[in-house]
Amino acid sequence: MSYAIEIIDVKKNYGKHAVLKGISLHVAHGEIFGILGVNGAGKTTLLECIEGFRSYSSGTIKISGTIGVQLQASSLPPYIKVGEAISLFAKAKHVKIDPFLLNDLGIHDLQKKLYSKLSAGQKRRLHLALALLDKPDILFLDEPTTELDVEGRIALHNEIQRLNKQGTTVILSNHDMAEVEALCNRIAILNNGIISFLGTTDELASKVGKSYTIKIISKLGEEEYSAVSVADSLLRILEEYKQKHIPIYDIKVHRGTLEQHFINLSKEAGK
């Protein structure tokens, strides 16, 4: 099988500080792959090693396809106009500007605006447009929705999904679990320089084994129960309350977020 990205036993030290201690993973063509980890876990370092912006101490990284990298926040000079930035990048990449791309990302009408006058969301969309000018096979996004409001996040999620449907492989790093859960097919969790989990979000949920919380509000107050299967657990809990003649006022079932699973896994890895 040919992969978009193959990473084999990659290690990276900053002086004596080992940040990546032997990372191995594969990303298939067409995936939206998430790299997760708490602040300082090494997400940016790993992404930049894959992108070729940073050297690594040992190991192998193979990329199959062209790549596009979204700039970090405030990466352009404040007095450059949006249109000038687009022309500059198009020239550097030897491509013609696709007006549909600018329209799709809502950049078209901003071309006369100064970069410094753009909102955080507009900057992100411009950065995305610049990364997409040459229609890369693989798109790298480092914390793509930081600073965006809910509307901006949703718009960017839609855009990422649209690009992915057109065949773009997407690798994104984030510490926002909700975002990863909404977008990614598979994730890798970085912890202390190693991958502590690699798989789908459902696999992560079942690995931690506490997929649901059942909250019972009764005459005695509120009580919470963890459950893997809602039906079995709920029947057992209801039977218990019935036998004790405790009236139930309300029942709430809540699927544990990936964030909870991630925090649990981080705690386990730290033991």
Ligand SMILES: Nc1ncnc2c1ncn2[C@@H]1O[C@H](COP(=O)(O)OP(=O)(O)OP(=O)(O)O)[C@@H](O)[C@H]1O
């Ligand atoms: N150029 C550098 N020189 C020395 N240490 C560095 C350098 N860049 C990063 N580090 C250190 O490497 C570790 C990983 O940093 P990195 O930025 O890759 O983490 P991250 O997971 O992306 O964090 P965040 O979520 O905060 O962006 C941190 O301890 C950081 O201080």
